[in-house]
Amino acid sequence: MSTENQTPETEDAELNAEADAALAAEAEAEDTASEEPDPAEEISNLKDQLLRALAEMENTKKRAEREVKDTRAYAVTGFARDMLDVADNLSRALQSISEESKSEAGEALKTLLEGVEMTERRLLSSLERHGVKKVEPSPGDALDPNMHQAAAQIPADQPKGAIAHVMQPGYKIGDRTLRAAMVVVSAGPATPPEGGEAEGGVDVSA
Template identity: 55%
Template sequence: MTRNPATDEPNPDMAAQMAAQEANEPAPLESGLEAQLGQVEAERNDLKDKLLRTLADMENLRRRTEREIADAKAYAVTSFARDLLGSADNLRRALESLPETARTEGEAALKALVEGVELTERELLKTLERHGVRRIDPHGEKFDPHLHQAMFEAPDAGIAKGLVSKVVQTGYKIGERVLRPALVGVSAGAPKAPSAEAGDTNTGH
């Protein structure tokens, strides 16, 4: 308690003034700064999170755009290439329709015609390959429903079960997509041998 220096007795007026001053003092500066600092940090974290999300979205957009551009370049000729497949098929049918003797023993004019058709077919296939179109000729390969379309299944002693035993029509791919599946026959394995009982019946025993 404040005392009067002259009498060393309590001074009630001075004590009252000091109490009034303490009551009117503002809140400590430290608490106000901490509150402001916490608000600034929260805003900074929010902006940082938004920035990271925006950067991630932009990166995904860039990758998607690059992929779409690459696909557009790779598959731009899809319709045109599909229209050319009929021409390639017709050239192959023309060559296969000729007997082997006509190719080896025929007249010079016929041999020249065959060579011209073969050359045209090779050039057409090379042109298709330059544009990413490749043949699917799966004879002897395992049947793949993503690349092949089974036309029939039949026993075949010369090839294992589940393998392509005959290619009815070659297929084509463009890039990683199937332009036309190969039409194939699938081996059912070697034919089953007649049973012993069936043999006895046929011989009359």
């Protein structure tokens, strides 16, 4: 169409259309530019993801090492618990013979007792080599609920709440209690009744 025949209105419309097209193209270019990621921000995000992945790998490695260590340390738990009865029986057998009887025993009995004592020591040594240690508190020691089991409470010279007597030794494997020591807890010194006599009829008035 010849521009000579165009009216002013037509020319204005064409100019407006060209302006609108230019504005639309500019806006589209700006949108495209804004959608492109910032290289610095993208590098920062990738670095953060890498650090997180490395931290997770390190935590997984530590967990695996801890599990392997625990498995090795506590693998003999069941077997060790079964061996405690053997250790208890050996100990009871030795305790059942008084020192007087030992001194008066013949050579055969002395040899037998020495064999039992050696067997007990060897058993405890073997258990300890595998991480199992004997727990045998002394009278007067503080009661540890994690390692000791109070079976009774009696008047004793030890402070109230302290261990008065050990009925059965305990054992631990690693940091865990394999069997709590059976103990008797002190209720404190006996209070003498009125009249000046303590329990057992002993006169303490003098």
